[in-house]
Amino acid sequence: MLHFFLIFLTLTSLYANKIQDFKWANGVTYSEFLEQHTLPRKPLLDNLDVDDRRLVEEIRAGVNCNLLVDNDEKILQVLIPLNDELQIHIYKTDTSYKFEAIPIVSETRTESFTLKIQSNPSIDIKRETGSYSLVAIFSNAFGSSLDFTALRKGDDLVMIYEQKYRLGKAFSMPTLLAAMVETNNKPHYIYLNEDGRYYDEKGTQIESFLLARPVKNARISSRFTKRRFHPVLKRWKAHLGMDYAARRGTPVVAAGNGTVVYAARMGSYGNLIKIRHKDHYETRYAHLKSFRRGIRKGKRVKKGQTIGYVGTTGRSTGPHLHFELRKKGRAINPAKRVQLTTKRLKSKEKAAFIELSTNYNKKITLNLDEQKAYIKKQAIEKSCYFNNRELDG
Ligand SMILES: [Zn+2]
Incomplete structure (x- = not known):
């Protein structure tokens, strides 16, 4: 905890250095950002593990970022918020720069x-x-x-x-x-x-x-989290989707009605399908073994229709479906939308809800x-004003 408080202390107390606020420009990739600011690509991108690489893909245009620069305009620190909870922190060391994901203090x-x-x-x-x-x-x-x-x-x-x-x-x-x-x-x-x-x-x-479960009868092996301290890696990580463990070849179904906007390989996602739904929702199905025949960009699909098969393509340790739900590009927790249980609140839940x-x-x-009270007060003030005017007149 102490660690990221220190960062903010450094940011605000060293007045010889300057904080610059900037908005992440539309269409600028992380790689281009490094180039524009002559930040070294190797420690800040090339050497990142695959999860951190996914994080840099999460940077959204328009997000408010901060730079800390010294008198010679040399960058000492960069903060780039990724979501409500996690941000990228780039900082200068004696010899180079370092990348880390840290919680947002809010x-x-x-x-x-x-x-x-x-x-x-x-x-x-x-x-x-x-x-x-x-x-x-x-x-x-x-x-x-x-x-x-x-x-x-x-x-x-x-x-x-x-x-x-x-x-x-x-x-x-x-x-x-x-x-x-x-x-x-x-x-x-x-x-x-x-x-x-x-x-x-x-x-x-x-x-x-509301969405259907994308894999029937499958066990959820990893849940959605915007920030989690990884016990083994000893650092902050995010998992912006839900993992369903299932045997290779298990059918994957469309979680809702929509249009396929992507069905191809994509980096660490492996074979990936993206479906666009109404109200700017999008679902993603990753690590697929293969796509169902006829499933391609532009194809309209119905809720519950098979679109592909569970696999372990891309960066994956075993057969599972990595399922994401996004709204206007932002990852949201699918558990809140996937209908798992009946919608009626039972006795205990109902009592808690009533409270x-x-x-x-x-x-x-x-x-x-x-x-x-405010409207009444205004009415009284108004009538006093008119009364006074009458007296004055
Ligand atoms: Zn996953």
Whole structure:
């Protein structure tokens, strides 16, 4: 732990050196970045193991990075965030440079806001908060479960969400914890349950993009993690997918309806299929022994349809399917979307859910009360203003 705190101390306290913020430019590869900054390719790319090489492929355009340079503009350190939890740290040593993946030190704050509908939730949330991300998480969570055309001017909307901050700046997508929106004076609630799924006030899961298991009856041999301290390698690693151990040749099925956008070899992934789904979702199936006949780029596939066969091509230690789910290019945990169990909450889970939703309801009520008090106060101030004018006149 101490180690990465020291990095930040170094970053902020050595005022002889300068911190430069920059956004990762669109279309720039990691290799090109090294070249542009005359950083040595050998220790920072060529000598990386295959997992770290996969990490550098995760760098996204537009991400906020930091450089620490000395008086001669020589690079001392680079920080490149990969996801909410892990970042690449490049640092100068006496003789060369070193590469490592380290956790992001972040602070998570719970925030909320209340508004009265003027036109529709998207426009109103954007106007109230200035954030497109909050619009996105609101509409993703409610999905098609709510008829937005039934909204009327003056209906209440409350959102409670979590936002991460890195070095004092908001970063990464916020997470919607709970929301309430009124239509025709009837409140509709949504809550993020402990299982990572959204439920309404009755404990019914809100329909969202649900996937089938890509390999039937297979054991999950490795789960999704954005940061994990590897006990053997003694360093931070990420596993941005789910592994299903299965015998070579076991059929792999499309997890959802979509279009094949890639079916060929790709580096450490081996034989890889990528399927594009609705709402910017994409699934990836790696290490395949072979593709099913007819499965090629442009082919439309149905949920549950066989697309290939389990193998161990690419960088793999044994036959298994490495399965990834991405949204707009970002890896997300498939476990939250793959339907493994029934959607109804059972007695114990239901009790926990009721406790959770009751707590959120209290917060929502508090928000609404504050809004009412604020509107009342404004009305009083306004009437005082007019009264005074009358007296003056
Ligand atoms: Zn894997």
